[in-house]
Amino acid sequence: MEHMTLFESAPYTRAYLAKRYESLSVIDVNKMSYKNCYTFMYQLKHGKLYLSQAHTAPIDIQPMLLFYGLTQLIKACILTVDPFYPTTTAVLAHGVTTRKRKKQDYAFLDDEVKIQHRGLYKHMLNTMFHMKHFPIDKYTMKILLKQLPAMQPLFQSLRSEDIYFIGKHLNESTIVFDSNVLDQYHMTATRMTNYLHDTGLKNDSLHTYEKRGDLFLTISTGNFSVEKLTSLRFTQTHTPVLHRNRADCLLLPELAVYYLVLYNLSMICRYETEWWGERLHTMDSDDIPFIKSFLRQAQERIPQLISAELDT
DSSP, X not given: OGGGGGGGOHHHHHHHHHHHHHHTTOSSHHHHHHHHHHHHHHHHHHHHHHHHHHHHXXXXXXXXXXXXHHHHHHHHHHHHHOTTOOSSGGGGSOOEEEOOOOSSSOOGGGOEEEEOSSSHHXXXXXXXXXXXXXXXXEEEHHHXXXXXXXXXXXXXXXXXXXOEEEOEEEETTEEEEETHHHHHHTOOXXXXXXHHHHTTOOOTTXXXXXXXXXXXXXXXXXXXXXXXXXXXXXXXXXXXXXXXXXXXXXOOOHHHHXXXXXXXXXXXXXXXXXXXXXXXXXXXXXXXXXXXXXXXXXXXXXXXXHHHHHHO
């Protein structure tokens, strides 16, 4: 988040917001950029402060710090695409609920979050990612964690479950997977092209073909880049991956995944303190390795994702 220090300058921030609002055809961009300047700056400042405290805080309270930090940073991002935010108090609520926790046999990976009709979560998806329709209204922690390639080693070691097919780049315009992808998806190479188009890979020059046991994905214009909403994912080292089980693939922005899981964890550490404390200190389940790995990943990825949104 180092480059965000630019937003500690009010003149720079006003000019930045004015440019963003001008691209949205907002009337009187100078007035709106002046009006929102300090709100935006303080939201970024507070969000960064929460995240920096999470780095040094004990894990017992990290979920709260990370969730509230992410919330502040998301509100700042929204202000760059919705200069009138918030228009109602409804969009200030979290927009997510958790089910009443069962005291016996509770497993974190099986826990759920449910999406509410209104609130910050849906407003974020609508304004930042242009998502207006939500066919799924609840998610388990397991399915959410499966959206993060970095969680693959834990699923392999603790659940004997491979989440992804791992591909490789041949060059900027060609990616190759084992052709077992086609067998698993019950598709021909041509159908795979259509599937990738339908699930977010919008490059019109995309072509897939099978050769000698490999599946090739090629594009004749541009190059493969990390899209916000696509079934083709990339690890932090830019290795391409595809879910082994198509049903595991959610077309959710990565920020949304962190928001939902951190919301649930923040509720657990605030209101289920006995369960939370026992799990952290007795380590008698597989929950804690998943949670700790996720929290480490959140601390690393949230600043990167927010920076990318502000650079858009």
